[in-house]
Amino acid sequence: MTQEPLPARLPVTDRTRHRRLREQGSLERAELAAILDAAFVCHLGVLVEGRPVVVPTVYGRGERWLYLHGSVASRSLAGDTPVCVTVTHVDGLVLARSVFEHGVNYRSAMIHGTARKVTDPEEKLEGLRRLTEHSAPGQWSYARRPSRKELAATTLLALSLEEASVKIRTGAPDDGDSPDAALGLWAGVLPLSTVWGTPEPDPALPAGTAVPDHVARRAGTRHG
């Protein structure tokens, strides 16, 4: 497992080159990290009997590796199987004067590579810590950590963050200076945001069990 830092610019390869809507492409590795940090469920594409299958799964991020909960896909991931992981934030609807110019404001990251099963117990524990802290910061030190048996029953996958691409669209519709502007129609963006709600206690809890601070303080805050 390599731990060398990755270059600040994303590589341009046959797979990451932006062919369409190039102005939406970004080559900043920092943008990749920001997009990955703002979500915790990705869509993992694998091949199953020669066909693509796309499964949602949770992930965590290291500097060089993306860690994925692998149970869903693991039966298809013996050996060097190519995978593609995509994370997308939908930030708003772009409502233009013409249907043709309608679109979506979004931030999306796509990572290409080969997933490896993490077998080293130390890396596995560290990967699970990152995965847990990624979605639920504070839970790794609050909840009971995995036993040796639970660790063995967990499949953790690692995917290098080396070959990745980023696309971002922000802002108003593109037809403000087109002949359609004369139509007198409203145009703009209807934003969409994701918000944490109020913690819902497990009905099995004894009455009066306090919600820990690291959970309570997220309520009402924006996610992503």
Next chain:
Amino acid sequence: MTQEPLPARLPVTDRTRHRRLREQGSLERAELAAILDAAFVCHLGVLVEGRPVVVPTVYGRGERWLYLHGSVASRSLAGDTPVCVTVTHVDGLVLARSVFEHGVNYRSAMIHGTARKVTDPEEKLEGLRRLTEHSAPGQWSYARRPSRKELAATTLLALSLEEASVKIRTGAPDDGDSPDAALGLWAGVLPLSTVWGTPEPDPALPAGTAVPDHVARRAGTRHG
């Protein structure tokens, strides 16, 4: 293009059979429709030179067909290419007593099939109408509709909704009756929801252009 209604129960095939966490599987076609209707961006898996590629794209739904905006993937979709479309709602974090039992409340639909390019002009216009109305109800009759040239420049894909599977997880963590319940830790769900914000007018608009009702009334409502 077939328009026969599909059966109310989803089919169990090699691809849709729930192998893991079967209790989370649903075979109700109505659940599939509800999950598709509650989002407008899917993750489309295609093969590009033998490797999976997962692209986010907008979609609309008919009774029998899913319509996808195809430009992103179209270069890989000449002929009978297998695709997989997945739509996922993340409804909350499941915070258990043990890290091992942590999870996500979610609703997810996966559709398997072969995408076809829509060439019939009538179906194409109807597909685009569904696609537009799916994300932005009211815009098809408000905005300028596609010209013949714009229609020709748009790639619309159709995917049969026949072979699909649904997975849903709701409710509290599963370790409320395990030995871990004695740890005295808080456990429960931290819900996540998606909300429409206040419409942001295009800066290019003349002052005083009114936000149309069908847009304004979504502000502050929950999406998905």
